[in-house]
Amino acid sequence: MKPRPPAGASSASAVTARLRPHLARITSFLIVFAVGYSVGLLSSSTRPSLRPSQTTIVRPHAAHLTDASTTVPAPNATAAGVAAAATTASYPRSPPHDLFRFREECGEPVPSDAVVPTLLEKLFDGESPYAGFPTPQTAALLHPAKARPRGWGSTGAVFAELIEAVRPEVIVELGAFLGASALHMAAVSRNLSLSPAILCIDDFRGWPAFRERFRRDVPPPRHGDALLLPQFMANVAAAGADAAARVLPLPFSTASALSALCGWGVYADLIEVDAGHDFHSAWADINLAWAVLRPGGVMFGHDYFTSADDRGVRRAVTLFAKVKGLTIRPHGQHWVLSPKPRGHGNAR
Numbered sequence: 379m380k381p382r383p384p385a386g387a388s389s390a391s392a393v394t395a396r397l398r399p400h401l402a403r404i405t406s407f408l409i410v411f412a413v414g415y416s417v418g419l420l421s422s423s424t425r426p427s428l429r430p431s432q433t434t435i436v437r438p439h440a441a442h443l444t445d446a447s448t449t450v451p452a453p454n455a456t457a458a459g460v461a462a463a464a465t466t467a468s469y470p471r472s473p474p475h476d477l478f479r480f481r482e483e484c485g486e487p488v489p490s491d492a493v494v495p496t497l498l499e500k501l502f503d504g505e506s507p508y509a510g511f512p513t514p515q516t517a518a519l520l521h522p523a524k525a526r527p528r529g530w531g532s533t534g535a536v537f538a539e540l541i542e543a544v545r546p547e548v549i550v551e552l553g554a555f556l557g558a559s560a561l562h563m564a565a566v567s568r569n570l571s572l573s574p575a576i577l578c579i580d581d582f583r584g585w586p587a588f589r590e591r592f593r594r595d596v597p598p599p600r601h602g603d604a605l606l607l608p609q610f611m612a613n614v615a616a617a618g619a620d621a622a623a624r625v626l627p628l629p630f631s632t633a634s635a636l637s638a639l640c641g642w643g644v645y646a647d648l649i650e651v652d653a654g655h656d657f658h659s660a661w662a663d664i665n666l667a668w669a670v671l672r673p674g675g676v677m678f679g680h681d682y683f684t685s686a687d688d689r690g691v692r693r694a695v696t697l698f699a700k701v702k703g704l705t706i707r708p709h710g711q712h713w714v715l716s717p718k719p720r721g722h723g724n725a726r
């Protein structure tokens with residue numbers, strides 16, 4: 379913003395004279411502003427963040443966040459009593475609302491090598507969705523499959539680092555889009571002689587008006603269908619039979635798919651969260667996915683620095699780490715939580 383000339387200033391030189399004593403402060407403000415703005419832009423772009431390995435330690439003082447006894451008003455409480463309790467309890471000592479209520483215990487674990495057959499049975503009548511795919515009619519609607527589909531931060535060092543450290547048998551990805559990071563994880567795993575099942579949960583609809591920005595990457599819609607699922611599958615199929623045997627699309631909302639996996643006892647050793655970037659979407663995804671993360675497994679996610687929804691992803695990750703007593707490690711554009719403590723849940 380330009381400083382406004384004071385009332386009565388009659389010429390540019392008068393303005394300059396009046397501003398001169400403040401020039402140093404104005405200049406340093408502009409520099410700070412410009413640097414801050416660039417950092418914000420860079421960190422939300424597709425390039426790696428300027429803060430590669432800064433470590434945020436979040437201490438677990440979260441008992442009060444979930445302690446119901448301090449805040450439930452008695453059934454006979456007067457309005458004045460409730461109001462008094464509310465004013466003495468500042469956020470986040472708010473009522474024990476459902477914000478913190480998620481299922482934590484899931485079904486008897488399915489063995490890792492039975493995960494793909496189980497899901498084919500439950501979701502696809504026992505047949506691989508890639509069987510006979512694509513029909514000529516479908517192929518005619520799609521872009522040629524790309525070895526490196528459009529993605530964001532899909533080949534960051536974090537994938538190879540975590541896959542090598544965790545050596546997962548099952549990976550769950552929330553938010554798959556065109557399969558860029560799933561195919562990268564498949565390639566990294568293959569290089570490490572690992573062959574994890576890679577379960578890609580996505581409704582494959584993108585988001586409202588996303589096509590405006592990616593016309594070259596996504597097929598034109600057909601009868602209202604975004605065709606992201608067949609384009610994802612074409613990209614996976616083009617990566618080879620090995621990829622098609624292990625990279626499985628779960629074409630549902632993250633909440634419904636995760637609660638089904640939980641019920642069926644399908645657990646993952648590594649989970650990437652990269653679906654909705656608003657606080658409530660990220661918060662639900664992180665909590666629901668945590669239930670199907672094996673003890674000792676690692677959850678990480680994309681866009682730790684995105685400004686969407688007033689840094690909604692970061693707020694969700696920070697709150698979750700506080701509640702669970704975990705540490706957060708920013709890694710390029712990603713966030714990585716400390717491994718899920720053992721001795722919780724009934725997996726393994």
Ligand SMILES: *[C@@H]1O[C@H](CO)[C@@H](O)[C@H](O)[C@H]1NC(C)=O
Nearest residue numbers: 452453454455456457459460
């Ligand atoms: C509510 O009821 C409980 C037990 O019946 C009593 O101890 C308490 O004082 C009551 N509170 C109010 C605000 O009337």
Ligand SMILES: *[C@@H]1O[C@H](CO)[C@@H](O)[C@H](O)[C@H]1NC(C)=O
Nearest residue numbers: 538562563565566567568569
């Ligand atoms: C896998 O290994 C090959 C051969 O060394 C290499 O060219 C390729 O970049 C590696 N892929 C990944 C994703 O690390």
